[in-house]
Amino acid sequence: MTRAPTSVQCCIAGGGPAGMMLGLLLARAGLTALVLEKHADFLRDFRGDTIHPSTLEVMHELGLLDGLLKLPHQEVRELAAQVGEVIVPVADFTHLPTRCRFLVFMPQWDFLDFLAAAAARYPGFSLRMQTEVTGLLEESGRVVGVQVMTEAGPVTVRADLVVAADGRHSLLRAQAGLHAEELGAPMDVLWFRLTRGRQDQGRTMGRFDAGQIFVMIDRGEYWQCGYVIPKGAYDRIREGGLPAFRERVA
Numbered sequence: 001m002t003r004a005p006t007s008v009q010c011c012i013a014g015g016g017p018a019g020m021m022l023g024l025l026l027a028r029a030g031l032t033a034l035v036l037e038k039h040a041d042f043l044r045d046f047r048g049d050t051i052h053p054s055t056l057e058v059m060h061e062l063g064l065l066d067g068l069l070k071l072p073h074q075e076v077r078e079l080a081a082q083v084g085e086v087i088v089p090v091a092d093f094t095h096l097p098t099r100c101r102f103l104v105f106m107p108q109w110d111f112l113d114f115l116a117a118a119a120a121r122y123p124g125f126s127l128r129m130q131t132e133v134t135g136l137l138e139e140s141g142r143v144v145g146v147q148v149m150t151e152a153g154p155v156t157v158r159a160d161l162v163v164a165a166d167g168r169h170s171l172l173r174a175q176a177g178l179h180a181e182e183l184g185a186p187m188d189v190l191w192f193r194l195t196r197g198r199q200d201q202g203r204t205m206g207r208f209d210a211g212q213i214f215v216m217i218d219r220g221e222y223w224q225c226g227y228v229i230p231k232g233a234y235d236r237i238r239e240g241g242l243p244a245f246r247e248r249v250a
């Protein structure tokens with residue numbers, strides 16, 4: 001791995017969708033942009049696997065859509081919900097005024113690898129993996145860069161602009177004294193996968209029953225399943241054990 005530049009115009013902490021797309025856009029605009037990602041790769045199960053038609057439109061505007069759609073993915077044109085025993089359509093993307101009138105399901109690591117490769121075509125773009133931002137660098141009350149921990153030890157990166165794209169528990173946001181507004185989602189989702197049998201009928205849909213919501217997404221070889229539980233119920237369900245959970249889902 002080459003050393004990270006120690007002075008850039010824009011330094012972005014976090015190589016998630018926000019950081020990678022911003023790095024790509026800034027480098028495309030002719031700036032030097034350095035993205036710092038603490039993990040060694042982009043592997044995250046089920047994170048941001050849905051790519052919405054509006055995002056696909058942006059990819060089209062950037063001239064990247066055809067390349068993106070060459071990667072393995074599933075396209076979903078309609079979503080349905082089963083309420084009790086009745087199946088009702090809840091979304092029909094085929095009427096959207098966009099180039100892609102469908103949702104795409106694609107592993108987030110494939111999407112991020114694709115963005116990284118597209119961004120790497122611009123000379124101003126750099127991405128450093130296994131590089132953790134540990135703090136802001138301030139001078140005279142102004143942010144002038146970040147402190148970074150690399151495999152080779154601590155480094156300082158100076159930048160005209162520092163962007164905190166380091167996720168929901170952002171270290172830089174906290175250090176900058178910015179406060180997030182908690183909207184307090186009343187539920188959690190337990191995600192898991194089930195093998196898709198050859199005979200399996202059905203399509204991507206949500207199932208609503210008294211006090212329960214279950215989502216099944218057709219991922220080709222498997223079903224990506226989401227079981228919606230009340231906020232705070234996870235420990236109780238875990239204590240109940242796997243057989244009880246299987247029974248509940250079945």
Ligand SMILES: Cc1cc2nc3c(=O)[nH]c(=O)nc-3n(C[C@H](O)[C@H](O)[C@H](O)COP(=O)(O)OP(=O)(O)OC[C@H]3O[C@@H](n4cnc5c(N)ncnc54)[C@H](O)[C@@H]3O)c2cc1C
Pocket residue numbers: 013014015016017018019036037038039046047048049050051131132133134165166167168171191
């Ligand atoms: C289970 C789950 C399923 C989801 N499904 C979908 C979906 O289907 N479709 C959809 O659109 N959205 C989905 N989301 C939401 C989506 O994942 C987020 O909106 C999106 O990932 C936010 O992007 P981000 O770049 O802001 O942050 P993140 O994706 O959280 O990326 C932040 C990055 O910063 C890195 N980082 C953190 N701290 C540091 C540091 N100090 N130094 C360097 N790097 C650091 C992290 O490793 C990470 O790679 C899902 C989220 C979850 C949790």
